Amino acid sequence: MRATIDFLLHDWLQAEALTARPRFADHSRETWGQVLDTCERIAREKYAPFNRLVDTEEPRVVSDSDGEKVILPQATHEAWKALADSGLLAAAQDYELGGMQLPYTVESAAHAFLSKASVSIVAGMLTSGNANLLMAHGTPAQQRAFATREFSGEWxxxxxxxxxxxxxxxxxxxxxxxxxxxxxxxxxxxxxxxxxxxxxxxxxxxxxxxxxxxxxxxxxxxxxxxxxxxxxxxxxxxxxxxxxxxxxxxxxxxxxxxxxxxxxxxxxxxxxxxxxxxxxxxxxxxxxxxxxxxxxxxxxGQGLAGMFHMMNEARIAIGLAATMLGMAGYEASLAYARERPQGRPMGPAGKDPASPQVPIIQHADVRRMLLAQKSYSEGALALLLYCARLVDEQHTGDAAAAAEARLLLEVLTPVAKSWPSEFGLEANSLAIQIHGGYGYTRDYPVEQYWRDNRLNMIHEGSHGIQALDLLGRKVVMNGGAGLKAVAARMQRTIDAALPVPAGPLPELHEYASALASALSKVGAATQSAWATGVPEEALANAVPYLQAFGHTVLAWTWLDVALAAQRLLAEHRGPEAEALARGKLAACRYFFHYELPRIDAWLAVVASRDDTCRTMQDDWF
Amino acid sequence: MRATIDFLLHDWLQAEALTARPRFADHSRETWGQVLDTCERIAREKYAPFNRLVDTEEPRVVSDSDGEKVILPQATHEAWKALADSGLLAAAQDYELGGMQLPYTVESAAHAFLSKASVSIVAGMLTSGNANLLMAHGTPAQQRAFATREFSGEWxxxxxxxxxxxxxxxxxxxxxxxxxxxxxxxxxxxxxxxxxxxxxxxxxxxxxxxxxxxxxxxxxxxxxxxxxxxxxxxxxxxxxxxxxxxxxxxxxxxxxxxxxxxxxxxxxxxxxxxxxxxxxxxxxxxxxxxxxxxxxxxxxGQGLAGMFHMMNEARIAIGLAATMLGMAGYEASLAYARERPQGRPMGPAGKDPASPQVPIIQHADVRRMLLAQKSYSEGALALLLYCARLVDEQHTGDAAAAAEARLLLEVLTPVAKSWPSEFGLEANSLAIQIHGGYGYTRDYPVEQYWRDNRLNMIHEGSHGIQALDLLGRKVVMNGGAGLKAVAARMQRTIDAALPVPAGPLPELHEYASALASALSKVGAATQSAWATGVPEEALANAVPYLQAFGHTVLAWTWLDVALAAQRLLAEHRGPEAEALARGKLAACRYFFHYELPRIDAWLAVVASRDDTCRTMQDDWF
CATH class of the missing domain: 2.40.110.20 (Butyryl-CoA Dehydrogenase, subunit A; domain 2)
Structure with missing residues (x-):
């Protein structure tokens, strides 16, 4: 995953450009690399080895003179200590607060390693989110008394x-x-x-x-x-x-x-x-x-507005957690598929049972399940880093850029939370499937990833809530300004991909057309949903809308990533970079061939304001 | 569920017609009703109350002088005894063997209650399937020594x-x-x-x-x-x-x-x-x-042929188990949705926070999740009873009918096993979602249904194996005779639904057209997949084919069930029958509006022999 993160941060998002801004002037690609190294090491040493342990040694309650308390495994204590000692809880804060003034983009990438290693040991995001809220809405005394002690990991x-x-x-x-x-x-x-x-x-x-x-x-x-x-x-x-x-x-x-x-x-x-x-x-x-x-x-009476400050961060963190569970399952099932012999290729004369069995990665259907996982987890990771980059823009960009970033984040946050929750879970199910019966046992990690991930469609605003937020508020607010801002970004990608390129994937221009068509269908469905102006009619199919919108956003993400992959290929940086780029192009291809066409079925019920569910009567169930 | 089973058996499948055959001459709707009553009672008393117990008290190994043995909860012993005492293990056998000569259709319906109550306590189907294999392939001495003792539940x-x-x-x-x-x-x-x-x-x-x-x-x-x-x-x-x-x-x-x-x-x-x-x-x-x-x-050297006799039965049993897990989640989440207050309807002037909260079943998105579960679980149940009815036809019909039934079963078995496994699981995930955070806890039954159901896409031939069986063998064998037989049955339903009816759901004729179109797309995709005659190309997208084929079969099932529901409505049998019929019509409508359109995305990659997955290289992952 590290190579993918480096590629996304630098080749795709051009994150290094942030170092031109005063807040990040002390930073460089190298210092960021060290932060990522540290997180990778902590994740490897303090989180991953204990992920199954924290599943089996559940928190339990003991009573003493001080009341009831919750006992956690020793490993969780040590993981917390390592996280606090690393300074990551305060990484994005000012130097005066003990922070590193790290861009949120890099902080998110760093956290990704921890979430992948053990999503449920990681509770650090709640603590820094809490402290961030106090930095935004609390008084200096409140910040001093509470937030600083959270950033240090003391509380x-x-x-x-x-x-x-x-x-x-x-x-x-x-x-x-x-x-x-x-x-x-x-x-x-x-x-x-x-x-x-x-x-x-x-x-x-x-x-x-x-x-x-x-x-x-x-x-x-x-x-x-x-x-x-x-x-x-x-x-x-x-x-x-x-x-x-x-x-x-x-x-x-x-x-x-x-x-x-x-x-x-x-x-x-x-x-x-x-x-x-x-x-x-x-x-x-x-x-x-x-x-x-x-x-x-x-x-x-202003409590909810303050809390939403924290909740939006929490939603992006949940999206990242779901994504990393998907990634963990992808990596586990990829390793398994490379090692597990089973079956033989089908030749023109059928199979030769006397030949040795082949690793299952050679079967097209296993590759399909791996490509699906890759497109879900790497695509979602790209989207989340993109959102994190917008957070940095919002905080450190000029006024116009900050306003645009805010608008984009309003619309993208429900997708960034919900899409990885749904398709990261689907990825985990495919990881189990690749393992066969072994994947259904607790001797392999994938069934836990799948169980862990099922929470993400529920907490921090359920799928249904995200869908109402998107279709009921975000895409219609300010006369559709948020939707237009997202559409403008997509159009930029479409324009870049439309010319038939000389590169290795000449079909990128076809995908540009497919994305343009998807975007126009989403726009039309949005209008049709609201054509009567009756919220009950518009919102009855908000979840299928969320799914279609999410798939369209991910298709855009993949096309944009594919353009970066194509540039990387053109640079001839060696076999590893070439394999990485070809992998991204293949995942993009998979997404456009297998996934994006699914939006038609979702949008059909939105556009027709289908009332099948709305008019269903209780006693007919 | 009982009302649905009675409706499917009698109003839809006309099962009572079987009593005209000599083997079933002693039976009547009443005697079958008693068998179902017995199973419902055993399920309620001996299975359902212990479903969570067998999840937490896992089987464990103890050693004694006789070697290692597996200890199960006492409840499992009592459930087995109740099952054996009921005579259900031998229900389909001849009277001379202690059987009841019960049609397989009724036996399957009876087993459904047990699977719904606790899928993992039920291991009876393995025992009777084993004994059935010996009845088909064993010698009289083998049958006497082993099969009879299995039918009695002694072994x-x-x-x-x-x-x-x-x-x-x-x-x-x-x-x-x-x-x-x-x-x-x-x-x-x-x-x-x-x-x-x-x-x-x-x-x-x-x-x-x-x-x-x-x-x-x-x-x-x-x-x-x-x-x-x-x-x-x-x-x-x-x-x-x-x-x-x-x-x-x-x-x-x-x-x-x-x-x-x-x-x-x-x-x-x-x-x-x-x-x-x-x-x-x-x-x-x-x-x-x-x-x-x-x-x-x-x-x-003939072992596999014999075992396949058992495996086909086992596959239908797995399909039924997956279906019943889906049904259990549907019933649990329906009950929850009727009781749990949360939120308020959106009126023209927004929401009135001073009004009381409403049961969540009043929200369109909750109804969508309930309708999806209903369409998956009741639709799959209908398909499985249809397959069971074909088994009876195969065993007791005239030569032509038996041959047709055999052909239909060849093609439908992979669907009957795989489709409920995939969409029963999806139903269980929706049941969790309706429960919100509570659904993710072990205080509610739905998370267990979901975990239990994840096995069904793996055992008795994984999804990938079922897909290869369907596209690689079943739809092409005998010059496509099986596919033609299924298509002919579908055409019969289409013809019955095409005329614009005066009934309560005039759109049935639209669904007939939609089904005809789906059927023709499946046929075309089958041909395109095999157009080059290269198995690797044809089968690279066998799973999307299986999914599209399955959805088409279920759409047909629902349309046929809807025709029966329409007849039921016309009979004016009272408010309960009317609510049941309207529920079936609504589920049919849901399936045609929300589900069947999904086949286009699946079939597109089949028809184009998409090689994205097949040509993906190991080092690109």
Whole structure:
């Protein structure tokens, strides 16, 4: 994978151009290479060897005088320590904060190695995402007291959104936050509240990896009548540390009123504890009374906007996790296919049973399953690095470039989260299939990748939520400005690929036409979906729309990557570079021949506003 | 599901017409109903409550003076006893054998309830399939000694084909069978051999549910030079009991030289032990010396033909198991969707957050996921009952009908095995998705259904093997006679649906046209694939062909079922019948709108003999 990442970063994304910007002036391709080397080494030494261990040694609860705590394997402690010591949690931060001012593009590439080695040991992205949110929305005191300790790895972070009765529907959260005393506004750490409620599905909600855990919690501040405001406008955001700090931000160690109510026993992704937390039920009594102490971040009622800052990062991180699970299965099944002898090629006279068996990679159908995995996982990786590059543009580009990047990210984020979740899972299923019966046993890693990956279509906004976000909001906002921005980028790729090239894959211009046609179908379907202006009609087939849109985005990604591969070939950099480039061109070809044609079936129901599902009656099921 | 089974058996397949045949003369719709009642009750009482138990209490090995044995939960013992006591293992057999002379159609429907309740507790189909093979190919003495004791449930059976180095490639099996003494031909139980070799992936290969286990084993008889003949021609079939019987078939209890070498630890389907067995390694010494005693069934070198008799039954059974896992997930997620409140409908003025949340079944996307599951699982069930009905035709129809049924089954079996395996799994994934995070926990049953179902694309001939069987053999044999027979059946349905009906779903005639078009595309793609006559080119895209063929078969099935639903509606049998019929019509509509259009993408690569995968080079991956 390293060669692919280097190719994508440098030959395709021209990431080195970022070093011309003041923020990244100290960096070079070499320093980035060292960061990637470090992550590869940590992944190889501290993550990969323990991936099966964390699946079998599930988190478990023990009780002691301090309450319930979650015990994790020793390997997870050591992985966390290695991650913190590497400085990667703070890598993107300013030098003053102990950061490296690393571009997000390179940080994402570095994280990819960890996710591939063991997706469920990695909980670091939650912690740095949490701290990043505080850097964007918190006060300097909040940043000093909490964020800096998260960036150093001394403390960890969570995000607490869902409740047992409110998963996708955040407007229904019932956790209450009431002012803590009359002087609640005067706390140097921010307006102080007492929180009471239950939070469900909290990843890394309780563990002993760090000396403290910083929960970022959504809750509602009751109105004068004591009632909670319905809907999302009533939601505010709070910092609720597991253990308290004093007014100067010094750690006191006193337990806040946050109690572990239970662990969820999952199908996979078992290295990360997933918890149900009770806030303010009186298990602990900070300052002498029940109620979890929380410091408000930002204005009342603005909690969701702040949290979405974190959620968008989290969504890209989930997309990367799903992608890397797909990549892990691809690499495992490729190695297996090269070694496992089974069957013989079919000659004109049938098979010669007296000849030795051949490695299964020689069978066309095994190559099909490998190419599918390659096109899914490498294609998704390319898209995610592209999105990361846009994040850098948003933060360090000029005003126009930043605005365009923001627009592009709005539209691409639902795809970057959902597409790898769906097709990374499909890749993992193919990896099992290549292994045959062995792949279905726990002696091989692929069944775990597949189980781990099944989570990704669910958390951080389910497939259905991403689809509503895309078709209901992102492609129609500002008169379709986001969709037009994506279309303009695609058109640039189409224009570059349209002329019949002299290169090794003359059909790139055919793919350019195919992409242009796909883009025009997506545009037409978007319009048809909204032709009546009735949301129920437009959105009834939002998921097939998401799938078609995603496949079109990936086809564009592959065509653009193929153009870079063609340039690489022309440079004659030696046999390894040539094999890499030919592999990318073949994956592009696979995608255009086998995958892109699938969009027609998805778009047909969108464009006709098919009402089969919408009008189905309960008692007919 | 019972109402659907009754509808399919009687309103659609007109199964009662079978009672006009002498073999089934004692039967009636009522007696069949009692058989189904019994199975429903056993499934409800003895299987379903223990499905999670057999997942967590995996089979384990203990050693005692008698060697290694596999311990299963008590619930599995009781389930086996209930199954044996019900007489279902022998249900299809003659009265003289203790059977009920039940049509295979009804037997399959009865088994469906057990598979749905706990697919991995059910190992009965292997035992009756084993005994059925002996009824077809064994001698009367073999049938008496072994098959009758399997039909009664006193003993159980296995099929031993694969070896560690020979999974899909049976021609490479290395188990040797050598004549046992000079008088080996004279044994009343059949020519007696000593077997030596290792058999892998043997389901129910070792357990204590029954007093004995009858292994049916493929092995090669060495030639005069002591060497094994390469290829499948050298394969013979043997009965190798775990414990021996004497020449009169009386049970002696002496251990044969068959030893448990290990259990496979699977991702799912854990209620059935899956074993590695060593034959003839000397762990036991029957008759004073090493070597597993086996009695040849049929002529030397004819073993595979005999085994295929069992394998075709097993493939239909696997298809039914996959279907029932899909159905179990459908029922679980339907119940969940009716109860779980979350979110609100989108009105013209957006959502009203002050209104109560609605059950998620009211969301169009949840209905889409339910309709997809319904169309997959009920459609596959219909296809499998149709195939079962053909088996009855083959056994009890007149010569012409039997010949046609045989031809149809040749072509439909790969679909009946593979299609439910692929789309039943997809259904289970949708069932998880409907449950959200809860579906990913082990507190709900759906994640287990999904894990259990992943096996079905692998065992009893992988997807790739089914695809080669279909495109490489079944649709081209006898000048395409099988394909023509299936096409003729489809044409009959098309002709019935083409006239614009006055019924409640006037678009059935559109679906008839769509099916006709799909059928013609499949025919054209079949021809294009073979246009050059080069197997490597024709078969490179055999799996996409299998998928397209399967979807076309299912579209036909749904259209035919919809015609029956329309007739049912016209009979005005009351609100329940009407809801059932409308549900079938909606599922048909879903299938034609959302699913059948997918075949174009699959067939495109078949028809163009796309060589992307075939020509992909190893070092490009």
């Amino acid at each position: 960890a972070g969570t995000m607490c959104l869902s409740e047992p009765q409110a998963g996708s529907s955040l407007s229904d959260i019932a956790t209450r936050a009431e002012p803590d005393g009359e002087d609640f506004e005067g706390d140097p750490l921010g307006p102080r509240y007492r929180l009471r409620g239950n939070k469900m599905w909290i990843s890394a909600g309780e563990h002993e990896l760090t000396g403290n855990i910083v929960h970022l919690v959504l809750a509602k501040i009751p109105g004068p009548d004591g009632k909670l405001v319905p809907g999302t406008r009533g939601i505010s955001l709070f910092i609720v540390p597991k253990r308290l700090v004093d007014a100067e931000g010094q750690f006191t160690g006193e337990r806040n009123d946050v109690a572990l109510a239970g662990l969820n026993h999952k199908c996979g992704w078992r290295g990360t504890p997933n918890t149900l937390l009770n806030f303010g039920e009186g298990k602990f009594t900070p300052g002498g009374r029940a109620g979890a102490i929380g410091y408000r971040v930002g204005a009342p | 159980a059976g296995t099929m031993c084909l694969s070896e560690p180095q020979a999974g899909s490639s049976l021609s490479d099996i290395a188990t040797r069978a050598e004549p046992d003494g000079e008088d080996f031909e004279g044994d009343p139980l059949g020519p007696r051999y000593r077997l030596r070799g290792n058999k892998m992936w043997i389901s129910a290969g070792e357990h204590e549910l029954t007093g004995n286990i009858v292994h049916l084993v493929l092995a090669k008889i060495p030639g005069p030079d002591g060497k094994l003949v390469p290829g499948t021609r050298g394969i013979s079939l043997f009965i190798v009991p775990k414990r021996l019987v004497d020449a009169e078939g009386q049970f002696t209890g002496e251990r044969n030289d068959v030893a448990l070498a290990g259990l496979n630890h699977k991702c799912g389907w854990r209620g059935t032990p899956n074993t590695l067995l060593n034959f003839g390694e000397g762990k036991f010494t029957p008759g004073g010396r090493a070597g597993a005693i086996g009695y040849r069934v049929g002529a030397p």
